[in-house]
Amino acid sequence: MSDPRYPIGPFKHTSPGTADQRSAWIADIAAAPGLLRAAVQGLSDAQLDTPYREGGWTVRQVAHHVPDSHLNAYIRFKLALTEDQPTIKPYDQERWANLPDGRTGSIGVSLDILDGLHERWLRLLRGMGPADFARKLNHPESGILDLDRLAALYAWHGKHHAAHVTTLRERMGW
Numbered sequence: 001m002s003d004p005r006y007p008i009g010p011f012k013h014t015s016p017g018t019a020d021q022r023s024a025w026i027a028d029i030a031a032a033p034g035l036l037r038a039a040v041q042g043l044s045d046a047q048l049d050t051p052y053r054e055g056g057w058t059v060r061q062v063a064h065h066v067p068d069s070h071l072n073a074y075i076r077f078k079l080a081l082t083e084d085q086p087t088i089k090p091y092d093q094e095r096w097a098n099l100p101d102g103r104t105g106s107i108g109v110s111l112d113i114l115d116g117l118h119e120r121w122l123r124l125l126r127g128m129g130p131a132d133f134a135r136k137l138n139h140p141e142s143g144i145l146d147l148d149r150l151a152a153l154y155a156w157h158g159k160h161h162a163a164h165v166t167t168l169r170e171r172m173g174w
Contacts, residue, residue: 016146017151033111036165065096066114070158081128090139133148
């Protein structure tokens with residue numbers, strides 16, 4: 001059996017990206033809100049409160065985590081595009097997922113946030129050139145990262161979390 005933490009495999013990337021890779025990453029980022037919305041569609045509260053794996057987040061927490069993460073990513077892109085190798089602020093995603101809005105909040109609100117956020121983010125991404133994707137930021141936990149790597153990461157991230165939900169649905173027969 002494959003590792004349930006990584007239903008589509010762990011993230012892998014080497015920079016720099018090519019124009020074709022960037023186009024594919026942007027397409028994946030564009031698809032992420034719809035993938036997540038489809039993955040959670042029709043689930044009951046009891047199903048939303050089911051962990052996708054033993055020791056993992058609930059589906060509800062996953063649905064709130066994706067916009068939390070992508071909001072941070074969008075801000076990181078803007079910082080890297082407007083400052084010289086800024087040091088960004090990491091956040092504790094586990095603690096965020098366990099705050100009341102992540103544990104009990106309506107997922108519809110987070111899905112709507114994701115839709116609007118991606119509309120803005122895609123406008124930004126589609127206007128970027130190769131030199132923009134080469135811009136860097138300093139992540140205190142991960143080191144110096146370029147925007148090519150972040151684009152690839154978030155292209156993977158949306159599919160990764162949608163797959164957490166869809167593989168749970170398959171296992172449970174939902």
